[in-house]
Each structure stands twice: as C-alpha cells, then as structure tokens.
Amino acid sequence: MLAPSSAIIDAMNLPHNADATTGLSLAIFCKVVDNYGDIGICWRFARQLRHEHGVAVTLWVDDLRSFQRLCPQLDTAAALQQVDGVTVRHWRGQDGQFAPHEVADIVIEFFACDIPEGYVAAMAQRSPRPVWLNLEGLTAEEWVEGCHTLPSPHPRLPLTKYFFFPGFTARTGGLLREADLAPRRRQFQADPAARQAFLAQLGVQPAEMTGLTVSLFCYPHAPLDALFAAWEAGARPLTCLVPEGVAPEAVARFLGAAPTPGTAATRGQLTVRVIAFVAQPEYDKLLWACDLNFVRGEDSFVRAQWAGRPFVWHIYPQDEKLHHKKLRAFLQRYAPDIDSLCRFSLAWNGAAAPAPDDAAGWGACWQALLANLPGLGERAAAWERQVTEIGDMTGNLLRFASTLRQ
Numbered sequence: 270m271l272a273p274s275s276a277i278i279d280a281m282n283l284p285h286n287a288d289a290t291t292g293l294s295l296a297i298f299c300k301v302v303d304n305y306g307d308i309g310i311c312w313r314f315a316r317q318l319r320h321e322h323g324v325a326v327t328l329w330v331d332d333l334r335s336f337q338r339l340c341p342q343l344d345t346a347a348a349l350q351q352v353d354g355v356t357v358r359h360w361r362g363q364d365g366q367f368a369p370h371e372v373a374d375i376v377i378e379f380f381a382c383d384i385p386e387g388y389v390a391a392m393a394q395r396s397p398r399p400v401w402l403n404l405e406g407l408t409a410e411e412w413v414e415g416c417h418t419l420p421s422p423h424p425r426l427p428l429t430k431y432f433f434f435p436g437f438t439a440r441t442g443g444l445l446r447e448a449d450l451a452p453r454r455r456q457f458q459a460d461p462a463a464r465q466a467f468l469a470q471l472g473v474q475p476a477e478m479t480g481l482t483v484s485l486f487c488y489p490h491a492p493l494d495a496l497f498a499a500w501e502a503g504a505r506p507l508t509c510l511v512p513e514g515v516a517p518e519a520v521a522r523f524l525g526a527a528p529t530p531g532t533a534a535t536r537g538q539l540t541v542r543v544i545a546f547v548a549q550p551e552y553d554k555l556l557w558a559c560d561l562n563f564v565r566g567e568d569s570f571v572r573a574q575w576a577g578r579p580f581v582w583h584i585y586p587q588d589e590k591l592h593h594k595k596l597r598a599f600l601q602r603y604a605p606d607i608d609s610l611c612r613f614s615l616a617w618n619g620a621a622a623p624a625p626d627d628a629a630g631w632g633a634c635w636q637a638l639l640a641n642l643p644g645l646g647e648r649a650a651a652w653e654r655q656v657t658e659i660g661d662m663t664g665n666l667l668r669f670a671s672t673l674r675q
C-alpha cells in the first residue's frame with residue numbers, strides 16, 4: 270500500500286490538486302529506465318508547468334538517486350517533498366487506494382510507464398474525468414505525425430488515453446523549451462566574462478579557454494579512443510570537458526588515472542579535463558560555453574539544439590539497430606546537405622565507416638567536421654528558428670489538454 274497520501278499532504282499543508290494561479294493540477298508518473306533522460310525530461314517539464322503556467326504539479330518518480338544528480342537539493346529519503354515549487358513523490362511501485370479527489374486534472378504517464386491501478390481506478394471515478402496523456406519519446410521519423418494525439422480507449426473503464434509525441438514538425442507536439450531560455454542564452458553568449466567565469470569555476474585554465482572547447486556526453490560504446498587520437502594529432506589545441514561518469518573507461522585510458530573531477534591530462538593538442546556532473550540548469554551553460562557539444566539520449570540532444578552551437582548526437586542504442594533509422598531520420602531533417610556532419614554522426618554511432626580502429630579515417634572525418642564548424646553554427650541558428658515556430662511542447666500539450674477537458 271502507498272502511504273496514506275491525503276494525511277501526509279494535509280500534514281504538510283500542500284495542495285491536493287488545486288493551484289492558486291490557474292486552478293489546474295497535473296500529475297506526471299516517471300519510471301527511470303536508466304541513466305538521466307527519463308527524470309531529466311520530466312523534471313524540466315514539471316518546472317516549466319509550474320513556473321510558466323502556474324500549474325500545481327505532482328511528479329511521481331521511482332528513482333530519487335538519479336534525480337538527485339540533476340537536482341542536488343533533492344532529499345533521496347523523502348517520500349514527499351516540495352522542490353522548486355513542484356511536489357515530488359517517491360513512487361515505490363506499490364499500488365494502493367486513491368480517492369477521486371487525489372487525482373489531478375491532467376495525468377501524464379511518461380514513456381508508457383504503467384501508472385498505479387488504484388490511481389487509474391480513481392481516475393475513472395472522478396468527475397470530471399481527468400485528461401490522460403501518454404508522453405512518448407522523441408523521434409524525427411515521419412510516422413509520428415500520424416500517431417500524435419491518437420486516442421486509446423481503456424479496455425474496461427470509461428477512460429481514454431491520448432498519445433502525445435514531441436517532435437520537430439507542426440504536426441507533432443514540439444520540443445521542451447522554456448520561454449526565457451533563448452534570451453538567457455543570448456545574454457550569456459554575448460558576455461565573454463560570463464563564459465570565462467563559468468568555465469573557470471569548472472576548473473578550466475585560461476589558456477584552455479582560447480582554444481577549441483568541446484563538451485562530451487556520450488554512451489560508453491562511443492569510439493572515443495579513435496576520436497581522442499584524432500584530436501591529439503589535430504592542428505589546433507582542443508580542450509574536452511567530460512562530466513564525471515561519462516565513458517569512464519575510455520577517459521581513464523587517456524588520463525592514465527581515475528576520471529574524478531579536477532583530473533586532467535594533455536597529450537599533443539588535446540587536453541581532457543574531467544568536471545563535476547553539473548546540476549541541470551548549469552548543463553545548459555556548459556553547452557552555451559563550448560564551441561562544439563557531444564550530446565546523447567533525448568534531453569541533452571534537445572538542449573544542444575537550443576544552445577545555438579554545433580553538436581554531434583550519440584543516440585540511445587536500441588535492438589535491431591532501430592536507433593540508426595532514427596538517427597538517419599533526424600539527419601535527414603537537420604543536415605540533409607551537410608556531408609561532414611552526416612558522415613561524422615553516422616560513424617560516431619557505428620552506422621558507417623570509419624571503424625573505431627581506423628585512425629586515418631577518424632583523422633579525416635574530424636578534419637572535415639572541424640573545417641565546417643562555422644557552417645554548422647549557421648545551421649544551428651537556422652534550425653533553432655525553424656523549430657521555435659512550432660511552439661514549445663509544454664504549451665502545445667496544455668492547449669491539446671484543454672480541448673479534451675470536459
């Protein structure tokens with residue numbers, strides 16, 4: 270059984286499902302499959318709902334430790350807490366009884382995680398019935414446009430769930446983007462002192478700030494040894510900033526030491542510097558501060574698109590190489606005529622040559638990308654404008670939900 274939620278909420282004097290600003294309440298259920306993307310997306314979404322739309326948000330999440338890496342102020346022992354205006358509840362997987370009044374106006378299940386049966390039963394009893402959405406994963410594939418907002422009636426209960434797909438076109442839900450993100454980024458990028466202070470706080474040395482700075486966030490299977498070798502032999506000094514825990518084995522091989530924050534080594538033109546895994550808002554600044562960003566999964570991939578800088582995506586691997594299809598679909602939209610980025614991205618994801626042991630191939634692949642960095646910067650700016658036009662995902666989702674509310 271879940272803890273008696275009403276009693277705890279009453280004791281903490283928190284709202285059940287009411288909000289002073291809009292009166293709208295929303296519950297997000299998030300299961301952390303692995304890594305940080307699941308909670309990273311839900312946490313960002315929750316804060317935006319609260320801060321920009323005044324929605325009373327309850328975020329149910331089953332893994333508070335992953336969450337704490339993005340949000341250091343979180344108490345991993347608390348069953349219920351308020352963080353940044355959001356009610357965070359530790360979802361321990363138990364089922365239990367819920368009263369209809371505990372159900373939010375809008376219920377979001379993230380990535381088709383099964384929400385507690387007792388909660389679903391209470392949803393069916395609530396009047397009016399809540400809006401129920403399944404927030405899906407991001408892909409650039411075309412089929413998404415045909416599935417976005419489709420209904421899925423419950424087999425037994427008088428409830429209908431709707432699919433909501435983020436995406437890159439006007440026939441999808443768009444991407445998460447806070448209203449103040451672009452102005453904050455522009456201000457930061459127009460202020461060299463802000464960049465210097467930010468990088469210095471991460472331990473980056475003044476001399477390193479004048480060369481090419483690259484942030485690196487990838488899965489451990491990335492062909493990192495080959496890329497490090499290409500950077501080491503390159504024509505320009507390059508500093509690679511690696512948050513702690515990213516591709517630890519390859520990073521340790523280069524460093525000759527355990528990759529703990531503050532550890533750095535220089536060979537040839539390349540300095541690899543391990544930095545602390547930063548809190549989520551700081552990660553944006555890291556992307557804004559670097560000349561090129563390597564990102565992965567879903568959330569950092571989207572943030573790189575709002576950073577206005579060139580980026581390379583390491584896609585989350587899936588069975589039967591489904592991820593290669595998704596990568597190609599994105600490249601087809603983002604960079605159909607940018608050969609250097611397509612070649613590099615396909616190789617980085619193991620979808621094309623050069624192979625990881627082809628040092629000369631990687632050297633050439635990197636040189637081509639480097640030579641095209643200014644062009645990639647222009648493409649990043651144009652893409653940002655294009656995707657901004659379709660509206661942000663949170664606003665789009667609330668608009669869709671309002672059409673379903675009885």
Ligand code: TRH
Nearest residue numbers: 302304305306309512546547548549566567568569585
């Ligand atoms: O961590 P990811 O690989 O996460 C996911 C999950 O694997 C998930 O199951 C899968 O569905 C999804 O990828 C596709 O990558 P992602 O999505 O980029 O999430 C990382 C989060 O961590 C993102 O919110 C940014 C944040 N972050 C920080 O806050 N600080 C940091 O220093 C770094 C490197 C990342």
